[in-house]
Amino acid sequence: MxxxxxxxxxxxxxxxxxxxxxxxxxxxxxxxxxxxxxxxxxxxxxxxxxxxxxxxxxxxxxxxxxxxxxxxxxxxxxxxxxxxxxxxxxxxxxxAREENELSRAVFAPTDWQLLRRCPCPVLLVKNDRAWENGVILAAIDADASDQDHQILNEVIMSHSHDIAGLANAECHIGAAHPAPMLSSPDPVFQNIESLAKLYRDACTPYITQYKMAEKNLHIGEGPAQSFIPELAERISASLVVMGTVARTGISGAIIGNTAELILDSICCDVLTLKPVDIMEQLEEVVTQR
Structure with a gap:
């Protein structure tokens, strides 16, 4: 940043x-x-x-x-x-403010086009809540088995920490774990406490790296499209930093379903990031037009 x-x-x-x-x-x-x-x-x-x-x-x-x-x-x-x-x-x-019948800030079709096609980070502003001395929420996917998301998590954490520094704000981390599955062959996934510990342990290195307080780490049962917006509201986040892209397509980037649902539900500002390789592909697409 x-x-x-x-x-x-x-x-x-x-x-x-x-x-x-x-x-x-x-x-x-x-x-x-x-x-x-x-x-x-x-x-x-x-x-x-x-x-x-x-x-x-x-x-x-x-x-x-x-x-x-x-x-x-x-x-x-x-x-x-x-x-x-x-x-x-x-x-x-x-x-991003476009008032609908419920007086809620929503994304217009133009915003979605921009999110899909822009090769650099996009900050969509939904309200005028001050960033200064506020809360910056890094929404990450703490599934340790997904290497692509781990790489994107590094980008999310870096931007969140930088913004918190420039705004004299607190940086928080939010991650949703899946619901327990009694039919899972792995006992860790059969119990909500063990699942929460697994995801908390996956986030602990970020707490150490960025010298954050343990209380600023929030792990909860998903789905993420419910947990992240609810968490953002509960901690009065001024900004949510999150990844948005699943893959690239013919006309640009395909935003994952979970990310779309989160983006539509969040009532504060949102900084959307993409993996570096996706940004490079979009850069090529945009420059060819």
Missing amino acids: HNIKNILVVVDTRKATHTALKRGKLIAKVTGATLHLLACNKKPDANSQAALDTLVEQVRERGINAEGYEQWHDNVANTVLHLQQSQGCALVIKD
């Missing part, structure tokens, strides 16, 4: 509140990154350009390097990816 040089922030010049930009300024202030403010406007005019210029100037007044862009390339996702590639942005930040 500290090595980020360029951050893309999607802004809506028609709105008065810019929570995604607030997150971008927090990260840029600590990392020294340049903020690239993108207004995805089909028909830019003098008013929209003036509003964008004002936002850029306000960022610069905070001592942060900033540039502004009004662009449109077929749709929002394509527009974001075009600028992300041209400016070498290592993080994309976008407001």
Whole structure:
């Protein structure tokens, strides 16, 4: 996270509140990154350009390097990816707030496109809960038999720890274990206590590596799509950091069913990460378009 040089922030010049930009300024202030403010406007005019210029100037007044862009390339996702590639942005930040009939922040189809296709981490901002002195939740898969997830866990933990540091926040770990199966040939999987211990032991190295308090490790019975959102709400998490991708497909990345359910249920900000090999494949796909 500290090595980020360029951050893309999607802004809506028609709105008065810019929570995604607030997150971008927090990260840029600590990392020294340049903020690239993108207004995805089909028909830019003098008013929209003036509003964008004002936002850029306000960022610069905070001592942060900033540039502004009004662009449109077929749709929002394509527009974001075009600028992300041209400016070498290592993080994309976008407001995910779209009020439905229940007044809950949900992901629009554009957000899902971006999550699937973007070759760098994407931070989707769902509310204005402060990160500073808050709680950053690293949602990991502690199944020790899954090497792919273990590699992704390292990425999740690294980003979570870095963000907690820059926001002076607490880093927590959440992992769901499966329900006990009496028919399992392995006695460990027949008992909820032994399952919880197995998953707790798998997470202990992260507690040691990142010098975290034991109380910040949360292990519970899954499924993860229920446990992680409930945990995030219970500990008042400001941000959940999680992996999203199962594999790549013809049009980009295929988000796993569990990840989709978690993303839709979480009410706080979400930073979505992909395995390095998936990011490299997406980089190739995007640059070929």
